[in-house]
Amino acid sequence: MCKASYTSLFLIILVVTVVLRSIGDVVEEVTVPWQVLDFTNSIFLVGGVFVSYLLPWVFIPFIAGRVIDIAKNKSFVVALCMIMQILSVLLIMFMLSTGLENLWFLGIVYLSIVVISTTDSIHRYFVFTSIPELVGKNEALLNKFNSITELSSGIGTIIMYVLCGYLVAVYGYKTLWIDVVCLTIIALLLIDLGKEFKKKRSRLDKDASMKEDKQIRFKELLGIIRRDPLVFSYLIVALGFNFFTAPVSLILINYLYNAVDKPTEYYGFIMAISTLGSIIGSSIVATYSKKLKYISCIIIGLLGEAVAVAGIYFIIAFSNVYYDWVFTLSLVIGMYMLMAIMGAVLNIGADTLFQIRIPRELLGSFRGLFDSLATIPIALSYIVVSTILETWGYTIITATIMGIGSILVVSLYIIYICEQYTRSSHTR
Numbered sequence: 464m465c466k467a468s469y470t471s472l473f474l475i476i477l478v479v480t481v482v483l484r485s486i487g488d489v490v491e492e493v494t495v496p497w498q499v500l501d502f503t504n505s506i507f508l509v510g511g512v513f514v515s516y517l518l519p520w521v522f523i524p525f526i527a528g529r530v531i532d533i534a535k536n537k538s539f540v541v542a543l544c545m546i547m548q549i550l551s552v553l554l555i556m557f558m559l560s561t562g563l564e565n566l567w568f569l570g571i572v573y574l575s576i577v578v579i580s581t582t583d584s585i586h587r588y589f590v591f592t593s594i595p596e597l598v599g600k601n602e603a604l605l606n607k608f609n610s611i612t613e614l615s616s617g618i619g620t621i622i623m624y625v626l627c628g629y630l631v632a633v634y635g636y637k638t639l640w641i642d643v644v645c646l647t648i649i650a651l652l653l654i655d656l657g658k659e660f661k662k663k664r665s666r667l668d669k670d671a672s673m674k675e676d677k678q679i680r681f682k683e684l685l686g687i688i689r690r691d692p693l694v695f696s697y698l699i700v701a702l703g704f705n706f707f708t709a710p711v712s713l714i715l716i717n718y719l720y721n722a723v724d725k726p727t728e729y730y731g732f733i734m735a736i737s738t739l740g741s742i743i744g745s746s747i748v749a750t751y752s753k754k755l756k757y758i759s760c761i762i763i764g765l766l767g768e769a770v771a772v773a774g775i776y777f778i779i780a781f782s783n784v785y786y787d788w789v790f791t792l793s794l795v796i797g798m799y800m801l802m803a804i805m806g807a808v809l810n811i812g813a814d815t816l817f818q819i820r821i822p823r824e825l826l827g828s829f830r831g832l833f834d835s836l837a838t839i840p841i842a843l844s845y846i847v848v849s850t851i852l853e854t855w856g857y858t859i860i861t862a863t864i865m866g867i868g869s870i871l872v873v874s875l876y877i878i879y880i881c882e883q884y885t886r887s888s889h890t891r
Contacts, residue, residue: 473597474608476656477590480649481612482619484586487642489620491579493627493734494638495555496716497727499572501635502563506717510849511569513713515576517845520838523581524588528831531588532824538653541589544582545650551575551582552642559636584834586649592827595818603753605815606760610749613807617742621735628731684825684832692883694820697761697813698833700876704765706840707869708772710848711802715795717852718779722788729792736796740803747804748811757815762877764809769873771802773866780862 496512503509534540555575558568590612598604623641630638688694715733719726744764748755775798782791821829851861 473593473656476652477593478611478615480586480652481590481615483645483649484583485616485619486623487645488583489623489627489734490638490642490645491552493624493727493731494631494636495559495572495576497631497730498559498636499563499569500716500720502559503569505853506713506720507849507853508569509716510713510845510852511573512576513845513849514842515573516580517838517842519577519581520584520834521842522835524584524831524834524838525828526831527581527584528588528827528829528834531585531592531827537589537593538656541586542650542653544585545646545653547582548579549643549646549650551578552639552646556636556639559639584831588827588830591814591818591830592823595823595826600819600823602757602815602819605818606748606752606755606757606811609811609814609818610745610752613811614742614745614749617738617745617807621738621742624731624735624738626731628728628734631727631731632725684829687821687825688829688832691820693758693816693880696876696879696883697816698836700765700872701833701837702840703872704769704869704876705837706844707865707872708768709841709844710865711772711775713845713848713852714776714779714857717857718782718791722782722791733792733796733799737799737803740800741807744804744807745811748808755812757812757819758880760808760812761816762880764805764807764812765873765876767805768802768809769869771798771805772869774798775802776862776866780857780859 496509499512500506500509530540531537552575555572558572558575561568563569563572594608594612595605598608627638630641688698716726716730719729723729748760775795778791778794778798782788817830817833818826848861848865851857
């Protein structure tokens with residue numbers, strides 16, 4: 464089989480696995496938190512679900528990224544991870560079937576989520592590192608294929624969000640069977656890919672000396688990050704930005720649970736609208752991939768998402784004072800749409816930034832390190848905000864701190880980037 468045929472088929476399989484994985488993510492995202500909330504009536508314990516998803520992203524991604532960098536047959540590694548996820552989802556279903564009458568059962572759910580999140584990172588790095596491996600470091604092509612994978616994820620989830628809210632309301636934890644089916648198909652596809660292209664992949668990869676080169680250059684990773692102002696500054700801004708923006712879904716869940724009947728259906732609908740926004744954002748970048756620069760995508764995405772998130776915080780904070788729940792949800796839907804559009808543009812720009820400026824043989828390791836560091840403030844913010852919600856409820860003070868904080872962090876980043884480009888132009 465020629466290299467072009469191999470590349471095309473590999474990209475198709477990547478897209479299919481992204482679609483199926485995104486469908487499974489939606490099922491987990493909607494089913495597990497709402498089932499825990501129904502059984503325990505505690506928003507704090509729901510926060511524990513989010514923290515369980517995030518905890519592995521603090522400790523595991525660096526190792527996961529390194530595994531992807533050095534694995535001789537990445538397809539088999541990811542397939543094994545999907546099998547582990549299947550077993551974990553089945554265990555969650557069994558625990559939820561008990562009604563979580565014992566808190567030890569909830570602890571098992573948390574641990575299973577940790578396993579799911581850990582193995583999920585392997586698949587994400589597999590996709591992320593495979594794109595530059597197949598298309599090189601051409602900015603336009605990277606923008607294009609990063610947009611395609613982001614778009615595929617959106618297409619795979621938009622209908623599922625609407626359906627999942629209804630399915631959870633009717634079938635409860637049994638909705639997770641959809642996730643099991645998706646994971647099974649992914650595992651089979653990757654096992655088949657690993658068998659069929661094992662010899663071909665070994666010819667496309669560099670020889671054994673590359674492994675020694677990886678070991679030498681890996682020591683330079685921190686130096687590469689520190690010396691590159693664009694990579695280093697984005698890493699820093701991500702830490703602050705994630706702290707202020709991450710709890711927006713937790714705030715929404717808390718509001719819906721207390722304000723409307725059938726909250727899962729409303730939540731599913733809002734997430735579907737959000738996914739539509741992600742599709743729109745990905746389509747925009749895909750259409751103008753040759754014209755858009757990754758730094759433009761990052762700045763526009765950060766600023767737009769910060770404004771949208773701040774809008775959601777304030778809208779919900781003032782909802783009980785000035786307007787009813789119908790008007791509140793209308794405004795929230797609009798902000799979620801904007802947040803998703805800008806989030807997609809931001810993610811694509813950041814992916815291209817990393818794929819261009821980080822050596823390919825260290826790309827998975829770098830992405831793992833980045834995700835580990837960027838996840839710490841997310842987990843911390845979930846703990847802080849869920850505690851505030853459980854103790855004092857949601858107040859205007861909380862909305863002000865979180866909303867203004869997100870905009871302030873982005874504003875400082877934009878000022879820094881402008882100064883960097885000004886200095887660069889003077890130097891030339």
